[in-house]
Amino acid sequence: MIRTAGSKQNAGNNYFFLFILLIVLSSCATRPLVTPAVEMYDRMINDIKLGNGEKALKDFEDLPEGFKKRADNQILHAKILISLKRLKEAENILSAVIKDNSDNTDALYSLSMVYGYQNRIKAQKLILKKIIKIDPRYTAAYSSLGQLYLYGSGPAEDKIKQASVFFNRALDLDSENTQALSGMAFINKKKKKYTESLGFYNRAVKTDVKNPYIYLDRASVKKQLNDTKGALEDLNTAVTLAPGYYWSYIDRGILYLDINRTEPALKDFNSAIKADSSDFVAYAYKAGILYSTTSLLDETIETYRKLISLKPEYYFAYPPLGVLYFIKGKWEESIRFFKKAYTYETEEFAYPLLITLAYRYAGEKDRAEKYLEKEIVNFPRNSWYYQTARFLLNPMRDGFIIQRADKESNRPVRERILFYIASQYRLMKRFSSASTYLLEVADSGLKGKPEFKIAREQIRLRKGGS
Numbered sequence: 001m002i003r004t005a006g007s008k009q010n011a012g013n014n015y016f017f018l019f020i021l022l023i024v025l026s027s028c029a030t031r032p033l034v035t036p037a038v039e040m041y042d043r044m045i046n047d048i049k050l051g052n053g054e055k056a057l058k059d060f061e062d063l064p065e066g067f068k069k070r071a072d073n074q075i076l077h078a079k080i081l082i083s084l085k086r087l088k089e090a091e092n093i094l095s096a097v098i099k100d101n102s103d104n105t106d107a108l109y110s111l112s113m114v115y116g117y118q119n120r121i122k123a124q125k126l127i128l129k130k131i132i133k134i135d136p137r138y139t140a141a142y143s144s145l146g147q148l149y150l151y152g153s154g155p156a157e158d159k160i161k162q163a164s165v166f167f168n169r170a171l172d173l174d175s176e177n178t179q180a181l182s183g184m185a186f187i188n189k190k191k192k193k194y195t196e197s198l199g200f201y202n203r204a205v206k207t208d209v210k211n212p213y214i215y216l217d218r219a220s221v222k223k224q225l226n227d228t229k230g231a232l233e234d235l236n237t238a239v240t241l242a243p244g245y246y247w248s249y250i251d252r253g254i255l256y257l258d259i260n261r262t263e264p265a266l267k268d269f270n271s272a273i274k275a276d277s278s279d280f281v282a283y284a285y286k287a288g289i290l291y292s293t294t295s296l297l298d299e300t301i302e303t304y305r306k307l308i309s310l311k312p313e314y315y316f317a318y319p320p321l322g323v324l325y326f327i328k329g330k331w332e333e334s335i336r337f338f339k340k341a342y343t344y345e346t347e348e349f350a351y352p353l354l355i356t357l358a359y360r361y362a363g364e365k366d367r368a369e370k371y372l373e374k375e376i377v378n379f380p381r382n383s384w385y386y387q388t389a390r391f392l393l394n395p396m397r398d399g400f401i402i403q404r405a406d407k408e409s410n411r412p413v414r415e416r417i418l419f420y421i422a423s424q425y426r427l428m429k430r431f432s433s434a435s436t437y438l439l440e441v442a443d444s445g446l447k448g449k450p451e452f453k454i455a456r457e458q459i460r461l462r463k464g465g466s
Contacts, residue, residue: 053083071097078110087114105131105138142170143179160187178207194224212241246276262293283307291320315344323450327457331362349385357423388420415444419451
């Protein structure tokens with residue numbers, strides 16, 4: 001798989017702390033007592049949830065100075081700044097509140113959020129434990145510690161054990177604690193107890209119906225339980241609630257691929273790229289769809305090139321790029337990417353065969369022969385690769401290779417051999433025979449190997465395709 005379970009949480013902790021921030025805001029304990037300001041306060045909290053932190057900040061700044069100076073509203077100000085990632089400013093405000101009252105648990109908890117975003121995990125744990133000493137019934141501190149242990153370092157079994165203690169303590173105090181319910185849901189998912197996990201997610205959704213991340217995680221469990229319809233409904237809700245969140249589009253796109261709906265999948269991966277053009281995952285899926293289902297050669301090449309610029313070690317992109325440049329007659333680039341592919345897949349001997357053809361088409365016959373003579377010693381002697389290589393080195397062996405193809409019971413192997421026969425005949429200017437064999441390969445309907453894609457596109461282009 002391209003990403004593992006929990007990678008959303010591992011991506012700079014952004015998912016994790018966005019999730020917690022939404023929960024904190026949903027259950028915020030510090031509401032102003034001044035009645036005329038209550039509506040404004042609720043609107044600011046809602047703006048933060050919806051990602052409109054700048055609007056919330058403007059509304060806060062428009063409040064009367066005396067109102068803004070209250071400790072509870074200073075904490076609100078800090079939460080707005082946290083949502084905008086203005087962490088140092090938030091830290092300064094909270095530190096000032098704590099200086100005046102070192103037992104202000106809401107200020108301490110908000111400061112723990114700042115530490116979380118700053119990846120100061122040790123300091124965050126210490127401050128959460130301090131909150132529990134001050135107020136042993138401060139539920140959010142327990143559930144946040146549970147999250148930190150769950151997604152922290154160390155053996156998985158130990159992390160789950162420690163996290164469960166804090167989550168269960170939080171649920172003892174508050175059976176509707178969203179963070180703890182979601183944590184226990186994730187733990188059960190990791191244990192592959194999907195029915196139990198779904199139960200916890202169902203309870204979590206009821207406590208916070210507008211939190212997109214719970215729907216996103218619940219969808220993954222429904223998918224495991226083969227509830228595709230339910231998973232899609234949850235992903236649609238997640239996208240609606242947080243239309244700019246990258247992983248919602250990725251997960252929905254993957255689900256669409258699972259049910260063979262490539263068009264909406266491609267749309268979702270494009271939306272993911274729009275949301276975050278710096279992550280490679282969306283490009284990987286988009287490129288795969290374009291390569292497998294379209295003839296958009298230039299767009300597919302552009303997508304793969306962007307992918308490897310973001311993740312050069314993603315070697316799965318090298319074979320398709322070799323194929324695409326081969327189709328376009330960009331022989332130098334095709335050779336370069338097939339050679340890269342061959343360094344990773346050293347037993348896929350089709351790559352040296354295709355490199356040989358690319359050298360030949362580029363007019364470098366001597367170089368092609370020297371290259372293949374060097375590589376053929378690595379081919380298994382009884383393989384079709386070896387016999388095909390012998391044919392490419394000695395075209396007079398065409399009777400032997402045709403006989404080999406006719407006797408081949410494995411259809412994909414037979415069609416791959418025919419592709420090389422067609423290519424050799426084309427180089428020999430035996431165009432009629434070349435077309436006959438190439439057309440058979442193109443019409444075979446086979447997929448998954450470089451030769452099949454090349455054959456289909458070569459026939460399409462010869463028929464006037466663009």
